[in-house]
Amino acid sequence: MEKRKRIQELLSLYVADNIDKSSFQELMTLLDDLEDDSFRQLINSHFQEADQPEVNILVQAHLHRTQHALNNSIHKDIRESRVKSMVRWIWIPVAAAVALFFMIRTPEGLKKSENTDREIATNTPDISPAQHRAIIAFDNQTIELDDTKQGIDIYKDSISASNGEKLALRNQKSKQVSITTPRGGQYQVVLLDGTKVWMNAASQISYNRDFAVSNRDVQVKGEVYFEVKKNQKLPFTVSYSKQKLMVLGTTFNINAYDDEHKTKTTLIEGSMKVFTTNQPSHLLKPNQQLEYKLQSNALKLQEVDPSSEISWKNGIFDFDGLSLAEAMRVISRWYDIDIRYAGPIPEVTLGGKMSRGVKLTTFLHFLEDNFNVHTNLSQDRILTISK
Numbered sequence: 001m002e003k004r005k006r007i008q009e010l011l012s013l014y015v016a017d018n019i020d021k022s023s024f025q026e027l028m029t030l031l032d033d034l035e036d037d038s039f040r041q042l043i044n045s046h047f048q049e050a051d052q053p054e055v056n057i058l059v060q061a062h063l064h065r066t067q068h069a070l071n072n073s074i075h076k077d078i079r080e081s082r083v084k085s086m087v088r089w090i091w092i093p094v095a096a097a098v099a100l101f102f103m104i105r106t107p108e109g110l111k112k113s114e115n116t117d118r119e120i121a122t123n124t125p126d127i128s129p130a131q132h133r134a135i136i137a138f139d140n141q142t143i144e145l146d147d148t149k150q151g152i153d154i155y156k157d158s159i160s161a162s163n164g165e166k167l168a169l170r171n172q173k174s175k176q177v178s179i180t181t182p183r184g185g186q187y188q189v190v191l192l193d194g195t196k197v198w199m200n201a202a203s204q205i206s207y208n209r210d211f212a213v214s215n216r217d218v219q220v221k222g223e224v225y226f227e228v229k230k231n232q233k234l235p236f237t238v239s240y241s242k243q244k245l246m247v248l249g250t251t252f253n254i255n256a257y258d259d260e261h262k263t264k265t266t267l268i269e270g271s272m273k274v275f276t277t278n279q280p281s282h283l284l285k286p287n288q289q290l291e292y293k294l295q296s297n298a299l300k301l302q303e304v305d306p307s308s309e310i311s312w313k314n315g316i317f318d319f320d321g322l323s324l325a326e327a328m329r330v331i332s333r334w335y336d337i338d339i340r341y342a343g344p345i346p347e348v349t350l351g352g353k354m355s356r357g358v359k360l361t362t363f364l365h366f367l368e369d370n371f372n373v374h375t376n377l378s379q380d381r382i383l384t385i386s387k
Contacts, residue, residue, distance in 0.1 A: 003030060127335050127360040127381070130201050133185030138177045138209075145187060178206035181222070184336030191218075194229035195236065198313045201333040202257070223255045225313045228270075242277040243292060253310050259329060265290045266309040315357060319350040324373070328385070335360045337377070342386035346373050 010027040013019040019027070134145040181187050181199045189197040189205070193212040197205060203222025211217070216236040228236045230249025237246050240256040241263050250270025256263040265274055267284040274290050275281045279299055282290050289304040311318040317334075319327050327350050328339045334356065348371045354363065364375045364383075376384045 006030060127337065127377075129356055129358065129360075130184045130186050130334050130336075132187055134179055134181045134187035134199065136177065136179045175209055176206060177209060177211075178204055180204040182336070183333050193231065193234075193236075196227040196229075198225040200224065200312055201336075220254055220256060222257050223253070223312065225251075225253045225310055227251050241292070241294065243274060245272055245274045247272050253306075253313075255309075257329075257333075261294055263292045263294070264309070265292075266304060266306060268306050268310065311353065312356065315355060317354040317356055319352055319354065322350050324348040324350065324371070324385075328383075331360075331363065332383075337381045337383050340382055340384045342384055344387075346371070346385070346387050348373065 007027065007030050010019065010023055010030070013023060132145070132147045136143045136145060179187065179189055179199070181201055181203050183202045185201055187199045189199065191197060191207075191211065193216055195216075199205065200223035203220070203224055205218055205220055205224055207218040208215070212234070216231065216234050218236075218238050220238055220240040226236075226238070228247055228249050228251070232248055235246050235248055237244060238254060240254055243256075243263060243265070245252075245254075245265060247270060250272055251268040252270075252272055253266045253268065254263070255266075265272075265284070266289040267286055269286055272284045273281055274284060276292060276297075276299060279297065282299070282301055284290060284301070287303055287306055289302055289309065291300045291302065292298075293300075307314075308318045308320060317330065319330075322330075324347075325345050331337070332339050337360070350371075354366075360377070364377070367373060368375060372387070374386045376386075378384070
């Protein structure tokens with residue numbers, strides 16, 4: 001009982017911004033000793049009494065960040081700890097579910113901005129995260145897909161939306177079909193052969209109308225996650241950048257954006273063979289990733305944590321090890337904004353996770369508070385970053 005009372009006192013100090021470093025460390029230690037159920041009940045009860053959702057987000061974010069660092073035990077068994085971290089935080093209530101956390105890489109550990117009361121572009125409406133949006137195109141026809149049709153099943157002569165609506169493919173002479181998500185959009189598709197596809201923002205998948213009849217060949221741009229329906233007689237192939245992969249029935253993720261300097265092919269389940277122009281082929285096993293650097297044509301096969309690579313599909317940004325420039329390209333695609341830098345790009349390495357459901361200003365506040373950078377968001381959706 002005394003421990004719970006002390007935690008409540010320390011949480012109140014944190015909310016009032018009166019907590020010092022030693023007290024914050026004490027709070028983290030006390031919370032780490034709690035069982036999951038006790039942790040959930042205590043945090044929920046504390047913040048249900050406080051009508052300060054933005055403070056709730058802030059506290060949950062720092063608790064999340066610190067708990068993640070404790071679980072990692074300085075990178076020991078990193079794969080297991082990441083999974084535990086994600087599972088532990090599934091229960092967070094709505095206000096806190098949008099929390100993000102950063103493993104701050106500064107000597108001070110926890111660094112706050114001198115001006116935490118500032119407003120970011122107060123004259124600019126906040127920007128919401130990506131929605132279910134896509135465009136399907138064939139010949140001169142286009143069909144816009146949105147939140148009312150959050151996923152589609154594609155058949156030979158029609159498309160069935162998740163809301164039950166049937167969309168006819170009128171022109172049977174169409175040879176090529178493409179599905180594109182814009183910046184600020186994502187979408188789910190079930191192809192004619194039963195393969196399930198998740199498309200990240202600013203991505204595209206295209207295929208011929210004879211797909212699943214004489215072939216199962218698709219082309220990809222951007223980031224796409226596949227759960228391929230098994231068919232021993234008809235291999236499933238994906239072409240992207242200067243690469244092509246072949247599977248029979250498996251689960252994998254492709255990251256091949258035009259504005260990135262490398263592609264990443266990650267195998268989740270099954271087996272996969274990847275062919276690269278003027279390079280030897282590679283046979284991937286589960287939890288392996290083939291990284292291809294476009295300028296140098298260098299290939300690297302490595303073990304990875306698959307939950308991190310496909311976190312986007314599960315509603316999470318994973319910024320672990322990303323530079324500021326890399327992270328902002330992700331943010332640009334998700335929120336449909338343009339990024340500008342006033343001066344040299346700050347040399348900052350991010351870490352941690354963030355819900356993809358937060359509004360843009362939530363992310364910007366954390367960026368400013370923890371990394372000593374300044375941001376300005378204009379009415380025409382241009383975000384300027386300066387040191």
